[in-house]
Amino acid sequence: MKGLVIGGLGIFHVFLAQFAIGGGVLMTYFEWLSGKGKLPSARRFTSGYFKVLVLVSFVVGALTGVGMWFTSIQTSPRTIGLMVDTFHWVWATEWTFFSLEVIAGYCFYRYGDRLDGRSRLFLLGLYTTAAWFSLFWINGILSWQLTPGAWLESGNLWAGFFNPTFWPSLFFRTFAAMAIAALVAALVISVSPFERDEQKELLHRAAHLLAPMALMPLLGAWYLFAMPKDSRSWVLGGSPAMSMFFGLGAGASLLVGLYALFGLLLRRLYINSATASLLIVLGFVATAGGEFVREGARKPFTVRETLYSNAMTPAEILTLREQGSVTHDPYPLRDAADYPNDQVLLGAKVYRFQCSVCHTVGGVNGLVHLAGTWTEEQTRLNVAKLQHTKPFMPPFAGTPEELEALVRFIEWEAASRPKDFEVTRDPATLAQIKRWLDEAGTAPGYAAASEKKR
Numbered sequence: 522m523k524g525l526v527i528g529g530l531g532i533f534h535v536f537l538a539q540f541a542i543g544g545g546v547l548m549t550y551f552e553w554l555s556g557k558g559k560l561p562s563a564r565r566f567t568s569g570y571f572k573v574l575v576l577v578s579f580v581v582g583a584l585t586g587v588g589m590w591f592t593s594i595q596t597s598p599r600t601i602g603l604m605v606d607t608f609h610w611v612w613a614t615e616w617t618f619f620s621l622e623v624i625a626g627y628c629f630y631r632y633g634d635r636l637d638g639r640s641r642l643f644l645l646g647l648y649t650t651a652a653w654f655s656l657f658w659i660n661g662i663l664s665w666q667l668t669p670g671a672w673l674e675s676g677n678l679w680a681g682f683f684n685p686t687f688w689p690s691l692f693f694r695t696f697a698a699m700a701i702a703a704l705v706a707a708l709v710i711s712v713s714p715f716e717r718d719e720q721k722e723l724l725h726r727a728a729h730l731l732a733p734m735a736l737m738p739l740l741g742a743w744y745l746f747a748m749p750k751d752s753r754s755w756v757l758g759g760s761p762a763m764s765m766f767f768g769l770g771a772g773a774s775l776l777v778g779l780y781a782l783f784g785l786l787l788r789r790l791y792i793n794s795a796t797a798s799l800l801i802v803l804g805f806v807a808t809a810g811g812e813f814v815r816e817g818a819r820k821p822f823t824v825r826e827t828l829y830s831n832a833m834t835p836a837e838i839l840t841l842r843e844q845g846s847v848t849h850d851p852y853p854l855r856d857a858a859d860y861p862n863d864q865v866l867l868g869a870k871v872y873r874f875q876c877s878v879c880h881t882v883g884g885v886n887g888l889v890h891l892a893g894t895w896t897e898e899q900t901r902l903n904v905a906k907l908q909h910t911k912p913f914m915p916p917f918a919g920t921p922e923e924l925e926a927l928v929r930f931i932e933w934e935a936a937s938r939p940k941d942f943e944v945t946r947d948p949a950t951l952a953q954i955k956r957w958l959d960e961a962g963t964a965p966g967y968a969a970a971s972e973k974k975r
């Protein structure tokens with residue numbers, strides 16, 4: 522559930538950040554055209570367009586970027602810790618490029634109108650290069666989360682950075698950035714006070730940035746191919762939600778691509794502000810679909826095979842099964858007085874530690890919706906074998922007593938939190954849970970699935 526907050530913010534941020542990069546490419550291209558005398562209205566457009574770009578992408582982009590750090594540190598401090606531990610120099614390098622981007626962009630914003638053509642082109646080139654390199658560095662870290670590749674064995678920074686999905690993802694994002702910028706440009710052009718002929722010429726030039734979209738299906742396929750097999754199978758049908766978002770993203774991109782190819786590039790259609798807005802919305806949907814799939818495909822990990830989404834390492838699960846997952850949890854529950862007995866209270870703590878990153882109790886992906894109608898026996902079994910119940914969940918990582926407490930907590934919530942609630946402590950039940958936990962093992966669910974096929 523907390524993931525949704527990050528997800529929503531993240532999609533917005535990615536859209537803006539990619540727009541800032543693509544916007545740089547577009548303006549550099551236009552400035553160059555203007556220097557060659559090929560597009561007389563280009564400079565007027567760039568000066569107007571850039572103000573929008575600066576306002577929107579710098580201010581909101583920077584704000585949402587900081588917002589991302591805030592929310593993700595709240596939700597998953599251990600993941601952020603691992604990322605910073607592993608890639609601190611890469612982050613630092615990324616930051617210098619971002620600073621360069623801001624400085625170049627600001628200089629252009631402030632002094633661009635007074636400079637000659639060469640200096641303008643230089644500043645825009647610098648801005649674009651710096652912006653693209655900040656993508657380059659971040660892309661290595663984000664793609665490492667899904668496919669850490671040879672880093673898993675060697676711990677080598679560059680093996681993790683140039684991982685199997687690095688290149689397809691980098692090219693894909695670059696082309697997406699150019700496409701988004703072209704669409705926003707189309708909107709700005711259509712509402713700007715240019716002559717009709719100038720508008721048409723500007724539009725046609727802006728549409729050139731949509732041409733690389735033709736390669737997107739190929740890059741998408743490359744990306745899918747480089748993904749772990751289980752992740753890929755969820756995207757391609759295994760998980761309805763993920764497949765739906767994938768379809769939405771791919772479909773929206775396809776629509777934009779077809780319109781760009783036939784409407785703008787081949788037939789040179791004029792595009793009005795309504796159509797441009799609609800295309801931008803499609804671009805946003807495509808971004809949202811893509812980001813949702815990328816984030817979702819990583820489950821049950823935040824860093825593949827290294828850190829589970831609920832902040833445990835695979836190696837820790839064995840210990841936690843012996844010692845209990847919340848035995849050393851120092852944080853009290855906020856509503857501790859509401860629980861009818863210590864067992865339910867323990868269950869609530871186990872829920873908070875192991876399940877709450879992905880589930881709510883009664884809301885989105887709520888446990889009461891998912892398991893509230895099951896018999897108690899069924900819930901015990903399915904939670905004991907959590908990674909087999911759905912392979913995008915980590916293995917259960919606590920004692921049989923904790924599991925029983927969690928099941929009672931779900932039952933209590935499903936019964937609308939009655940004042941009195943029986944404490945269960947049947948040794949035979951606990952022994953059965955222990956057997957199920959042992960049968961389930963501590964390997965992730967997808968590993969067991971590929972084991973069976975062999």
Ligand code: HEC
Pocket residue numbers: 820821822830831872875876877878879880886888891892903904907910911913914915917927
């Ligand atoms: C990494 C994220 C993640 C974690 C952690 C997680 N789950 Fe899930 N769980 C999911 C997703 C995603 C689904 C699929 C929901 C759906 O099918 O609509 C799911 C489904 C379920 C279901 C329904 C399964 C079915 O077959 O219908 C239950 C029950 C469940 N989870 C319980 C738990 C419990 C209990 C915990 C904590 C011990 C937990 N989950 C931890 C992501 C997670």
